[in-house]
Amino acid sequence: MSIRGAPVEELIRRAIAGDRRSTGRLLSLVEAGGTEAERVTELTPSPTGGAHIVGITGPPGSGKSTLVARLIGVASGAAPRPAVLAVDPSSPLTGGAILGDRVRMTGVDSGAFIRSMATRGHIGGLALAIPGAVRVLEAAGFDPVMIETVGVGQVEVDITAAADTTVVVVTPGMGDAVQASKAGLLEVADVFVVNKADRPGATGTRRDLELMLELSHVTGHEDADYRPPILMTNSLDGQGVVEVCEAIIDHRTYLESSGKLAERRHRRARFEVANRLQGRFDRSLADLLDSDPVRILLDQVAAGTVSPAAAARRLAQHLVPSEARAAGPQFS
Amino acid sequence: MAEDRIRVVLAKLGLDGHDRGIKVVARMLRDAGMEVIYLGLRQTADTIVAAAEQEDADVIGLSMHNAGHLTLAPAMLGALRAADLDIPLVVGGIVPDDDAAGLEEAGVAAVLGPGATAEEVVATIRRVVRGE
Ligand code: B12
Ligand SMILES: Nc1nc2c(ncn2[C@@H]2O[C@H](COP(=O)(O)OP(=O)(O)OP(=O)(O)O)[C@@H](O)[C@H]2O)c(=O)[nH]1
Ligand SMILES: [Mg+2]
Numbered sequence: 001m002s003i004r005g006a007p008v009e010e011l012i013r014r015a016i017a018g019d020r021r022s023t024g025r026l027l028s029l030v031e032a033g034g035t036e037a038e039r040v041t042e043l044t045p046s047p048t049g050g051a052h053i054v055g056i057t058g059p060p061g062s063g064k065s066t067l068v069a070r071l072i073g074v075a076s077g078a079a080p081r082p083a084v085l086a087v088d089p090s091s092p093l094t095g096g097a098i099l100g101d102r103v104r105m106t107g108v109d110s111g112a113f114i115r116s117m118a119t120r121g122h123i124g125g126l127a128l129a130i131p132g133a134v135r136v137l138e139a140a141g142f143d144p145v146m147i148e149t150v151g152v153g154q155v156e157v158d159i160t161a162a163a164d165t166t167v168v169v170v171t172p173g174m175g176d177a178v179q180a181s182k183a184g185l186l187e188v189a190d191v192f193v194v195n196k197a198d199r200p201g202a203t204g205t206r207r208d209l210e211l212m213l214e215l216s217h218v219t220g221h222e223d224a225d226y227r228p229p230i231l232m233t234n235s236l237d238g239q240g241v242v243e244v245c246e247a248i249i250d251h252r253t254y255l256e257s258s259g260k261l262a263e264r265r266h267r268r269a270r271f272e273v274a275n276r277l278q279g280r281f282d283r284s285l286a287d288l289l290d291s292d293p294v295r296i297l298l299d300q301v302a303a304g305t306v307s308p309a310a311a312a313r314r315l316a317q318h319l320v321p322s323e324a325r326a327a328g329p330q331f332s
Numbered sequence: 333m334a335e336d337r338i339r340v341v342l343a344k345l346g347l348d349g350h351d352r353g354i355k356v357v358a359r360m361l362r363d364a365g366m367e368v369i370y371l372g373l374r375q376t377a378d379t380i381v382a383a384a385e386q387e388d389a390d391v392i393g394l395s396m397h398n399a400g401h402l403t404l405a406p407a408m409l410g411a412l413r414a415a416d417l418d419i420p421l422v423v424g425g426i427v428p429d430d431d432a433a434g435l436e437e438a439g440v441a442a443v444l445g446p447g448a449t450a451e452e453v454v455a456t457i458r459r460v461v462r463g464e
Contacts, residue, residue, distance in 0.1 A: 021417070024388035028339075095337070096362035103372040106379065115386055116369050120337075 008039045015140040020113060023140045027115050030132035033279075041132045044139040051080070051143035052252050053134055053268075055163030057125065057188075060151025062169045063195040065104035066235040068148055072108045073238070074245040075144060083113040083142035085134070087127050089150050090118040101148055113142055124158035125149040128279065131162060131272040144248075160188040161271035164264050165251045167191045167244070170209070172201035187216070189228050191247045197232035197240065206230055226254055284319055338461055341389040343371040343380050345404050350397035353425055353446075357393065357453055364454040377404075377411035384412075384419055390461045391441075396425040401435065409439045420460045424448065 003011070003025050011029075014022035026044075029036045056064050068084055075082045086101035099116035108114075115133070122128045126149055137145045149159050160166050168189035194205050209230050229247045233240035255261035288294055294315065300306040340361055342354055351373055358368045369387045371380065384392055394408060405423055412419060420441035427435065432443035441460040444453060 020382075021385045021388075024386050028388040032337075090367075091362060094363050094365045096365040096367060098358050098362050098368045098370055100370045100372075102383065103370060106371070106374065110378075110382060113386055114383075116367075118367050 008036060008043060012040070012043050012139065015136070018141075023113065023136060024115070026136045026140075027117075027129075027133050030136060031117065031120070031127070031129040033129070037129070037132060041135060044132075044135040046135050046138055051134075051138045051145045052165065052248075053163045054144050054146045054248055055149065055159035055166040056146055056169060057149040057152055057159045057166060058169030058193075058195075059171070062151070062171045063233075063235045064148050064151070064169050065101040067169060067193065067195055067233060067241070067244070068101075068146055069105040069108050070233075070235050070238050070241040071146065071245055071248075072105070072112045074242055080141065080143035081111040081113065082144050082146065083115070083137040083140075084146045084148065085115050085117055085130060085137070086148040087117045087119060087125070087130070087150050090120050092121070095120070113137065113140075119150060125152040126158045126162060128275060131268070131275070134162070158271070161267055164255060164261065165190045165248050167193055167248065169193045169195050170205060171196045172199045172205045190226075190251045191244065192228055192230040193240075193244055194230065194232045195235055198234045198236070202232055206232065225258065226251075281319070288315060288318055338366040338390050338457065339369060339387060340366055340391050340393055340457060341369045341371060341380065341384050341387055342393045342395070343375040343383075344373050344395050345375055345377070345380075345408070346398070346400065347374070348396060348398035348400070349373060350395070350425070353397070354393075354395035357395065357424060360450040360453045361457060363450070364457075366454075366457070377408050380408065381411050381415045381417065384417060385415070389419055391420050391422060391457055393422045393424065393457070396423060396427065399426070401425070401427050402431055405435050405440055406438050420463075422456065422460055424453075 003021055006022070006025070008026075008029065011022045011026050015026055026040055029040050031037075056068055058064055065086065068086070072082050072084070084105070086099070088097055088099045088101060090097040097118035099118060102114060102116055105114055117127045117129065117133065119127050126147070130147060134145050134147070147159060147163060166188050168191070170192070172194065192209050194202050194209070196202070213227065231240055231243050231247060233244060235241065255264060289298070297306065297311050297314070301308050301311050342358055344351060344354055358370050361368050369383065369389065371383055380392060383389070392412075394405065396404065401423060405421070408421060412421065421439070422442045422444070423435060423440050424444040427443050427445060432445070435443055442456045444456060
């Protein structure tokens with residue numbers, strides 16, 4: 001039967017029963033947004049304790065996808081099946097995307113569920129639909145759920161808010177790794193992986209990271225009772241990947257025993273709600289700025305008769321009411 | 333908003349290493365605003381079916397250059413049917429005209445060959461997704 005028109009409840013029932021097509025369809029609904037997406041999210045509440053959500057992030061080409069494929073290989077021996085959400089950027093010009101992470105995941109265990117997602121204009125290294133997609137995969141019984149971010153630089157660290165455990169993948173010759181530590185990416189790691197350890201410079205990169213961790217220890221930045229391990233891998237032949245898997249599980253154990261898991265889940269909730277609010281706000285703002293009276297005001301700003309600050313002040317009071325009025329199902 | 337964003341799975345089967353065409357097609361489709369799930373080389377009918385399910389593909393595109401189309405394309409159709417997937421299949425690459433007619437009769441939604449322009453490729457995918 002056609003899956004396209006199937007009601008959300010039916011799709012969820014089938015997804016829980018193991019029908020992958022229904023899971024795939026639900027993920028599309030979540031991505032598309034709108035009332036159906038909200039319905040899916042409402043019907044797939046995150047079970048307490050839920051799946052282990054593992055973020056895999058790092059610069060473009062560092063080997064995230066190749067490592068994820070290896071991790072699937074290690075994880076799929078255990079009972080629950082792993083899932084992957086692999087995010088690649090959408091073209092800002094056309095909105096289209098070439099989602100290529102899957103190329104590196106050919107030949108992985110067929111029990112794993114892999115979904116490619118485009119950022120669809122969202123910045124921060126993830127797609128807006130990621131939290132909803134994670135819920136669908138959790139509901140369908142997948143565990144762990146790995147999220148591969150787009151190749152990120154230094155500031156796009158949304159992943160830490162979406163995942164329980166964040167794995168930062170770097171490579172030898174990242175030269176200014178210590179430099180980079182000033183900004184974001186390296187500070188968010190729960191597990192460090194120096195991938196491509198078969199290449200020269202790997203031990204140097206490892207040393208840079210160790211130094212950086214020392215520094216954060218001194219400045220009191222770091223969690224006193226958890227120190228991110230630094231592991232070396234060659235994802236081409238799988239060396240070191242079992243250790244990465246163990247470190248990921250150890251981190252989860254630490255989160256549970258220290259009570260920090262609840263803290264992370266709270267952060268995740270905050271992130272998800274904030275994202276949804278942001279979406280609503282953005283739409284309200286766009287509606288407001290596109291309305292006729294505001295056009296006239298903007299012309300006055302352009303002509304220099306009204307200051308931008310005065311215009312913004314005047315418009316600010318409209319945002320909340322317009323939000324309330326327009327809060328229909330189209331906002332999701 | 334993105335409700336109608338077309339998702340295309342693109343793949344090559346077996347040992348056929350001609351991947352210039354499929355890469356060109358991937359860009360054409362991206363530039364037309366579609367999301368291309370690029371599987372690349374060395375796929376099998378089974379890996380393509382699995383990807384199409386997980387990715388909720390609207391259409392599957394195969395690029396074929398090793399003269400295997402007369403067996404491989406029908407096998408792909410068979411695998412889709414066996415999985416109860418009603419996703420259209422489009423074939424491009426080196427397919428002689430006579431063979432193209434045969435493939436379309438067998439259920440391939442469209443066949444495109446060398447020199448196909450971006451407009452043709454994009455229009456074909458859109459048409460096939462609309463079910464025409
Ligand atoms: C370049 C080339 C190679 C390169 C490939 C480089 C690469 N990475 O792609 C190299 C040198 C490696 C090569 C090797 C071989 N090749 Co060669 N190669 C060609 C050549 C000259 C051009 C192909 C090409 O890249 N065209 C440019 C692209 C952009 O065009 P395209 O692929 O046709 O794609 C367009 C359309 O077909 C369509 N399209 C393609 N795919 C899809 C998919 C979808 C979904 C859609 C909608 C559209 C679409 O849209 C594209 C844009 O217009 C062709 C001859 C020819 N004129 O086609 C022979 C040709 C394909 N090769 C051939 C052969 C025999 C071989 C070898 C077996 C030779 C040998 N004995 O070693 C090997 C096989 C290697 C292997 N592992 O598969 C034969 C195939 C014969 C057949 N099928 O009956 C051809 C036709 C040459 C010939 N006349 O004999 N080859
Ligand atoms: N030498 C070596 N190459 C590797 C290793 N891991 C990955 N590669 C190669 O590095 C390249 C990039 O790998 P990917 O897994 O696609 O990297 P990625 O981080 O997922 O890339 P993006 O998603 O594009 O940011 C590929 O050519 C891999 O084969 C490794 O451990 N050693
Ligand atoms: Mg990748």
